[in-house]
Amino acid sequence: MKVSRVERRVIFAETDAMQVVYYGNYLKYFEVGRAEFFRQFDLPFTHYIEKGLYLAVTDVAVKYHRPARYDDLLLIETRLTHVGRATLNLGYVLYNQDTRQKLVTGTTGHAVLDEKGSVRRFEPDFAERMHALVTPPDSSNRPRSRIHAHTPTGRQ
Amino acid sequence: MKVSRVERRVIFAETDAMQVVYYGNYLKYFEVGRAEFFRQFDLPFTHYIEKGLYLAVTDVAVKYHRPARYDDLLLIETRLTHVGRATLNLGYVLYNQDTRQKLVTGTTGHAVLDEKGSVRRFEPDFAERMHALVTPPDSSNRPRSRIHAHTPTGRQ
Amino acid sequence: MKVSRVERRVIFAETDAMQVVYYGNYLKYFEVGRAEFFRQFDLPFTHYIEKGLYLAVTDVAVKYHRPARYDDLLLIETRLTHVGRATLNLGYVLYNQDTRQKLVTGTTGHAVLDEKGSVRRFEPDFAERMHALVTPPDSSNRPRSRIHAHTPTGRQ
Amino acid sequence: MKVSRVERRVIFAETDAMQVVYYGNYLKYFEVGRAEFFRQFDLPFTHYIEKGLYLAVTDVAVKYHRPARYDDLLLIETRLTHVGRATLNLGYVLYNQDTRQKLVTGTTGHAVLDEKGSVRRFEPDFAERMHALVTPPDSSNRPRSRIHAHTPTGRQ
Numbered sequence: 001m002k003v004s005r006v007e008r009r010v011i012f013a014e015t016d017a018m019q020v021v022y023y024g025n026y027l028k029y030f031e032v033g034r035a036e037f038f039r040q041f042d043l044p045f046t047h048y049i050e051k052g053l054y055l056a057v058t059d060v061a062v063k064y065h066r067p068a069r070y071d072d073l074l075l076i077e078t079r080l081t082h083v084g085r086a087t088l089n090l091g092y093v094l095y096n097q098d099t100r101q102k103l104v105t106g107t108t109g110h111a112v113l114d115e116k117g118s119v120r121r122f123e124p125d126f127a128e129r130m131h132a133l134v135t136p137p138d139s140s141n142r143p144r145s146r147i148h149a150h151t152p153t154g155r156q
Numbered sequence: 157m158k159v160s161r162v163e164r165r166v167i168f169a170e171t172d173a174m175q176v177v178y179y180g181n182y183l184k185y186f187e188v189g190r191a192e193f194f195r196q197f198d199l200p201f202t203h204y205i206e207k208g209l210y211l212a213v214t215d216v217a218v219k220y221h222r223p224a225r226y227d228d229l230l231l232i233e234t235r236l237t238h239v240g241r242a243t244l245n246l247g248y249v250l251y252n253q254d255t256r257q258k259l260v261t262g263t264t265g266h267a268v269l270d271e272k273g274s275v276r277r278f279e280p281d282f283a284e285r286m287h288a289l290v291t292p293p294d295s296s297n298r299p300r301s302r303i304h305a306h307t308p309t310g311r312q
Numbered sequence: 313m314k315v316s317r318v319e320r321r322v323i324f325a326e327t328d329a330m331q332v333v334y335y336g337n338y339l340k341y342f343e344v345g346r347a348e349f350f351r352q353f354d355l356p357f358t359h360y361i362e363k364g365l366y367l368a369v370t371d372v373a374v375k376y377h378r379p380a381r382y383d384d385l386l387l388i389e390t391r392l393t394h395v396g397r398a399t400l401n402l403g404y405v406l407y408n409q410d411t412r413q414k415l416v417t418g419t420t421g422h423a424v425l426d427e428k429g430s431v432r433r434f435e436p437d438f439a440e441r442m443h444a445l446v447t448p449p450d451s452s453n454r455p456r457s458r459i460h461a462h463t464p465t466g467r468q
Numbered sequence: 469m470k471v472s473r474v475e476r477r478v479i480f481a482e483t484d485a486m487q488v489v490y491y492g493n494y495l496k497y498f499e500v501g502r503a504e505f506f507r508q509f510d511l512p513f514t515h516y517i518e519k520g521l522y523l524a525v526t527d528v529a530v531k532y533h534r535p536a537r538y539d540d541l542l543l544i545e546t547r548l549t550h551v552g553r554a555t556l557n558l559g560y561v562l563y564n565q566d567t568r569q570k571l572v573t574g575t576t577g578h579a580v581l582d583e584k585g586s587v588r589r590f591e592p593d594f595a596e597r598m599h600a601l602v603t604p605p606d607s608s609n610r611p612r613s614r615i616h617a618h619t620p621t622g623r624q
Contacts, residue, residue, distance in 0.1 A: 368486075
């Protein structure tokens with residue numbers, strides 16, 4: 001499986017006066033999903049950070065299907081959908097873990113930058129490892145059971 | 157002019173450890189721009205809220221051109237790019253007020269929902285007023301001078 | 313043990329340009345700890361919320377001993393330190409799970425309010441259950457091992 | 469007057485599902501007030517930041533008197549209440565600008581740290597300038613009129 005899964009429970013801080021999760025806070029859940037993907041597939045982005053490089057965000061797209069609410073247990077699925085020489089794209093699907101409903105889908109585009117903001121190519125072995133993890137963006141996956149996120153890395 | 161302008165200074169709360177504004181926080185600046193647009197053109201969304209209706213977000217797209225940093229003074233421009241029967245689209249351009257550089261562009265799609273989450277059409281006179289404010293999405297505008305945001309409604 | 317423990321990993325969204333967790337975001341970690349305390353000891357605050365009541369915050373105090381940083385795994389300990397007729401106080405200690413260092417300590421005061429903002433007394437059986445959970449505020453506790461937060465309720 | 473005043477309008481991002489401002493977000497308003505105080509009285513903290521120093525937060529206390537709600541226009545008053553060799557304390561009062569009601573009061577304690585986290589004394593001339601700005605913590609002040617925050621520096 002080339003998808004990572006992690007759970008996250010909605011807290012008041014993430015909701016707004018419309019009694020749903022604030023639209024900007026889904027980008028935090030995407031960050032949680034992204035970090036989990038890198039951790040689960042052992043992609044050394046913390047190593048990158050130590051070298052002064054970082055994975056900048058170049059673009060984001062989000063579709064809001066159904067609102068998440070206070071105390072909902074979310075399941076965040078993350079896939080790598082494209083790898084370029086210095087760029088990568090990730091896709092996210094957020095589900096309500098209890099109702100199994102799809103709540104939000106989204107994508108983020110990234111580029112590796114150094115401290116001066118210049119684009120840096122991935123190292124060959126790192127690029128190769130990532131290519132093996134790519135899932136075509138239109139292959140729709142659904143969560144099969146609650147158990148999937150309960151891996152040792154699934155804590156957040 | 158069918159564009160609203162409002163300034164906002166970046167605070168530490170909005171930045172992250174990469175020493176730039178966190179990518180999700182631009183959606184807060186979009187909200188500031190959106191509220192300013194409605195206020196400046198006297199579109200009674202607060203009246204809508206009092207009636208139990210609200211303007212849900214259906215989709216978001218963002219392009220990150222250059223990072224905003226701590227203490228930067230941002231200029232947020234907002235335009236209405238489309239009005240449907242129960243939907244509308246807004247476009248945003250964020251500039252660094254001092255360097256005049258374009259930092260981030262984005263769009264948000266919205267639908268009017270009632271408390272049960274059902275779509276509600278705009279009232280005819282409201283729709284008519286909004287149609288008069290529409291700017292085609294590809295007409296690129298640039299801020300002309302610092303003075304534009306200094307209207308009495310420009311406080312945030 | 314009358315203390316709840318839950319882990320939480322720091323994400324970029326929670327840090328600021330000083331490359332530490334933003335001082336206001338520890339109040340989110342306190343909220344995570346508080347929800348975990350109520351869940352672990354089966355205090356039906358979600359039941360309260362369904363009845364239109366809620367646990368307002370009346371005061372907060374925080375001491376920042378050492379900064380938390382990106383990707384740190386935090387351990388959040390929560391204790392109930394006082395129960396009144398319509399009020400309660402909670403105490404929090406945040407540790408770096410890997411270094412065992414104490415990072416932040418804090419307290420929150422709460423009052424049960426109804427939808428009009430009037431104070432409402434706890435129901436007798438609920439008050440009694442809470443009294444059994446009170447830990448005097450000055451009894452310092454330290455986490456003994458990493459294992460404690462890995463209970464089934466420890467996911468966040 | 470040794471108090472700074474700045475306005476800020478509450479956005480959805482800052483509220484929560486209880487339909488009030490989330491308790492942690494008042495610390496963002498304190499930050500806005502703090503930055504305004506330093507700007508208004510020309511205290512060169514940005515200069516400090518350029519030298520690799522920063523003003524860490526050592527402790528916070530907040531009292532929540534009345535909730536702020538969506539679209540409320542807040543008035544944030546900030547005073548310097550104590551200056552030590554390497555530390556300072558600030559006091560904050562938040563008002564609803566329209567009802568004149570006091571909503572939240574608070575204090576923050578700070579220490580000047582260098583990049584290694586070591587405490588650094590204030591430079592003598594800087595300390596002297598700050599001492600002239602100190603307001604005893606218990607001298608209660610009230611806003612006199614709406615006009616006060618409308619200075620050129622009052623934009624946020």
